[in-house]
Amino acid sequence: MVLQKRLDYGFNGYQVPYTPRATRSARRRSAFKKRGEDNQMCAFDLLATVAGKLLLDKQTPPTSSNASTDENQSAVVKYSEKKEKQYENKQLKVETSDQGSSDRGFFVSELVSPAQDQKYNLKESPCNQEDAPLGFASVITSSDCSEGFSDQKLVNGKAENEMGILASKVEVGPSGYREYGDCKIEVETKKIIKDELHKTGKVQFGTKVDGCSLDDPVVWDGKPPALVSSDSSPKLPSCRDHSPHSSFPASRDYVNVFSRDDDEKSSGCTHPNTTKKSFRAAPRIGDRRIRKILASKYWKVGPKLKDVTLSNTDGELRTVYRTRNSCYKSIRSERNYPIKKRRLFNYCSVSNYDGGISGEDICVSPKRVMNGDVSGLCSKMHEAAGASSSVAGPHTTFRSRDSHVKLRIKSFRVPELFIEMPETATVGSLKRRVMEAVNAILGGGLRVGVLLQGKKVRDDNKTLLQTGISHDNQCDALGFSLEPNTSQTPPTLCSGDYPFMLSCDTPEPLTRYTSTSGIIQQGTCDVAPELHVTNISNFIESDHDSAPSPTDMSIDNSTKDSKALVTVPAMSVEALAVVPVHRKSKRSEIVQRRIRRPFSVAEVEALVQAVEKLGTGRWRDVKLRAFDNAKHRTYVDLKDKWKTLVHTARISPQQRRGEPVPQELLDRVLTAHAYWSQQQAKQQLKPQPETCLLV
């Protein structure tokens, strides 16, 4: 009996006492609190749900619709051609900047490719959306914009944006529409950012020349991020040959599995001040994480939507961000959320549940962007200078018969990113980099700003009617912007604002980087509010009431706005990934789950060998002995792996998953496990009689 039990519980027979612990659910709850803050995802979600181009649809037929003027188009094209030359640079750059707008951060992209827009309008929106203002705005803004939009290109009159654009259609249904009673959310976790690595060394995001096809649903290139981004941290030890053959001498003596360590901890390129505890690695999305992220996203987005958009105008237009719960339902049914996670959802969302008291619903239904819709995404120009730019698109407003305003946000545009990567970087790594940057930005906590005629509408209590949003003549004047969530923002349950920070990810061997590294170094920092994702650390310190934790990267607050830029000497050549850093606020820490890194057969072999020699229960020694160079393998990992190995060895081969472990190894696992279990059993039994004797 005893022995059996011990065997069941593994290698350490002596682990007997049971200690009271928190209930599982309690643990989960706490875990959720911690992880729920998965900023990056949240950001992404934000995009998926809210972000978008805002379109105000008219219910009545369009009174007038004008195709964009050819002049504007040609002008745009010219301009873009000009701009294109700036990309001769061999380094790949994607830049984030807010162009010195008064409103930092994120702007709604309204600039729509005329042609496509037209199409779109004909098809879906009664209101023509491409009118003079659009083209005009694009041209103007671009020329005004001193910098940062260089990554935009217009071809054939169509906007081509090299910047990633996350597009989603958001429909805000008129309240009172019964058919919207149930909030329906169809969210597609797709990668909308499509990037292409051009021969010229240019990075192109989002679109093809012609179609602006964003329909690439691929999120990752299929390879496990970790594997792809095998790292080359500067201080990487010399690369030895670690083929199984050479690594595991028949003698089974000391074996040290070398493993490239691309883990966060090893990154030598992080800011000096950072410690491994201050933040985790660049966002990597693992199977499980996605779920979590998704989980965290909705309760985060919801509140924001509610707060920023239409809520509390007046009784009539009151937004009922109803049915967060029902939203969850549909989401989770889609995602197959574990039950536990669902509970967590509710846990976090309760506070904002309105129950539909007002009897009005708003339907937010992000949809996958199809080709036809993409036009909206391919914003042609960079919305120039800030606030006004965010208004860009031609919007149509209308008053429905029941005095409701129907809004449709077609897409939001992601601010520019600046990413520098070596030519030798893989496309996959580039994709990840961009994804990380986008996620980080969005995860930083956003709020929505409303602009009317280029002016920010600050009074949240004004009704749409009072503001003029509901008037027909305002169709082209309404804009939305995504802004950093500052402390002034009304507190929402889950909204967060985290400064951004950079961590490094080293997808390519270091040697390759050296030559091309460091194009951008110090000096760029205090110039413009740009987020350079390179070797420069950058912060957006948006919350003044909470000081950054000591471990956070330095924050330069000198800058006029709340956004500060800090340069850090390049420590590694690779571009840095943007990673939101958690503030030390009530929201505890946001810890990111480590990437899953399946053990290779070689590692298993090394582990088995070490355990054979050392026994179970000495994981630190095992680690030192066989995995000393594998920084990402902690002794806990090794212990866990052994646990699973034992389990694997016991189950039928058909039940095993993942890379098959040679049966021979599994046999050794069982043998070693049995042996050491027995040893420990003996050790436990021995003292027993002794004490008895003594007593």
Next chain:
DNA sequence: ATTAGGG
């Protein structure tokens, strides 16, 4: 910091 174990 380690170890054991549950999730």
Next chain:
DNA sequence: CCCTAAT
């Protein structure tokens, strides 16, 4: 791989 309890 995470988290926690207990050393």
